[in-house]
Amino acid sequence: MTEIVSESSEEQTRGVWEMMELLNIDVLEEERAEEPEDAPQAPLSKNASRKQRHWERTLAARKSKRREEKRRRRLNRHSEEEDTAHHQLSKRAVKAATRERLAEARVSGLKVCVDLSMSHRMSDKETSRLAAQLRRLYGSNRRASKPFRLFLTSLREDSRLLAECVRMNDGFLNYSLERTEQSCLDIFPAESVVYLSPDAQEALERVDGDTVYVLGGLVDESVQKALSLSRAEELGVRAARLPIDEHMRKTPNGKNFHSKILAVNQVFDIMLAAYDTGSWTLALDKCFPRSKGYAVAPQGHLASSA
């Protein structure tokens, strides 16, 4: 009886020893390294040496995973630095190309005037909205592949509108455009001018480089009907509307809302796209705001027949 007890407690002691050895394997290995070479080492049982091999493999795998992580982090750091350098370089290149395109446009670009002679008709709120639209319009011109030669005409130096443009639009006074108190007819002959008006009879057929296009710089929250048409008549120039009836049809919407009167920057975007692509369909499809309740029509389904 006594013998049986002592045998199983010997086994238990060995088991505990093996476990401690496994748990402290690093410590033991270090201790072993400090031990003299010829120090006697207790032989491991089969089970313990299997566990030890497993542990050693786990350790090696962890080590190599850590090394791999470190390498990946180093590579990532490098590629982030490269990306930033590349990004800064391409940002500079994009800026330089934009400057070049705008400079070229100021010599040979298609001429577009925004007529600001009606700005006294706007409330403070409308004036602020027009200032924001002029910022968007200029932004579109900067990004365009074929920018226009842009004039802000009849813009008085002491006007509320100019003060608002300067207040709201960073760098407004350095925009690459021509700003003048003169009217468009002080600069261009009347026969070369087409005034764009939503109320004109005639539809614009094409956007061509020999014509000077004039847009009314106006925000009228409560619509002042035919203002730009009257202005065209007053100037004695041709008036034309965007060819919406010729290329678009009404789209059903909850409020049954349909409007062909766009903001000045939206008309400008359509003109840029039409000039760039030579296609009204493409230009209207890309730039006409969906919220206005029109979409480009499949052949034979036009706004005029809706």
Ligand SMILES: C[S@@+](CC[C@H](N)C(=O)[O-])C[C@H]1O[C@@H](n2cnc3c(N)ncnc32)[C@H](O)[C@@H]1O
């Ligand atoms: C908000 S609109 C001004 C609307 C104003 N009731 C008027 O009589 O012109 C601003 C300018 O964008 C241009 N515009 C807007 N919609 C147009 C359209 N469908 N066709 C041609 N020009 C348009 C015109 O030059 C217009 O003066």
